[in-house]
Amino acid sequence: MKADPAVQRRLLDLAQVDAELARVTHRRRTLPEIAEIAEAEQQVRAKQDALVAIETTLGDLDRDVKRQETEIDQVRAREERDRKLMQSGSVGAKQLTDLEHELATLQRRQGVLEDDLLELMERREAVEADVSFARVELDKSRETHEDATRRRDAALADLEATETRRTADRSTMAKGFPDDLLKAYDRQREQRGIGAALIQSRRCGACRIELDRSAVSKLKEAAADEVVRCEECGAILVRTSESGL
Structure with missing residues (x-):
């Protein structure tokens, strides 16, 4: 799956909103x-x-x-x-x-x-x-x-x-996301709670696991518009200058 890097970065904003909605749901119960x-x-x-x-x-x-x-x-x-x-x-x-x-x-x-x-x-x-x-x-x-x-x-x-x-x-x-990207994001969010996360200093922002050399190598080789996922938790990984790749 491919998506414009700028569109992928907007997934982080969407994930932030979803995290806030999840906190609202949790707080309502607790x-x-x-x-x-x-x-x-x-x-x-x-x-x-x-x-x-x-x-x-x-x-x-x-x-x-x-x-x-x-x-x-x-x-x-x-x-x-x-x-x-x-x-x-x-x-x-x-x-x-x-x-x-x-x-x-x-x-x-x-x-x-x-x-x-x-x-x-x-x-x-x-x-x-x-x-x-x-x-x-x-x-x-x-x-x-x-x-x-x-x-x-x-x-x-x-x-x-x-x-x-x-x-x-x-x-x-x-409305600003391609259907396939949004569906993939929503499916991951429903299954694991977080649909997309920033990879920062070679660490997945969803599961907080540091990627091994093999995973880092694959990310480096992937095209900028390629939608990549964490091998551990499956979250869509958004790459920026903070990713350490």
Whole structure:
């Protein structure tokens, strides 16, 4: 295959554009924000689960407090009923003695229930503080996730703009190459990642391998318009005054 040396040199410009497009593709897949978002999502789920667990505990305590208060109200109502009955003067001596005994029992029972209620209220206060803390932690995790998402979206927008611009540049540049040369270049690029490279100081710019004497001899003998390739990686070698041939 033959191509004007000036046209071959323009392959380096095309390769530079393709390298930038490849970097855009790679960066899109490897943005650090992607890992940050994944980590933040895990944190949000963990904080949500923690909050649900604590809120469940708080709900259980609320029910326990309500039951305790109901039982205390029942004891107080029974005590009030017995006192009114004693004060009515309509009960005999034996029943009066029984009522006095029951009142003493009710007072002890009320004291126990009120102590238990106080303990429940103290536990509830502590759990309520835990709920408030868990909500703050969840909000922080969500903010971290939102921040990483914003930064990822901004980075993706920049990459999209670069890709659009450089794709348009490539389309314009590609029109300046013969079909056979462009096809050979694109095929090599698809297979090995780099379609063409400068040979500099007898070293291939694609695979970075220094050419042996035999390869250098062949390059020296090749006509200036001959399209030559690296024997190691297959990239089209562009020869300039820097090639050391």
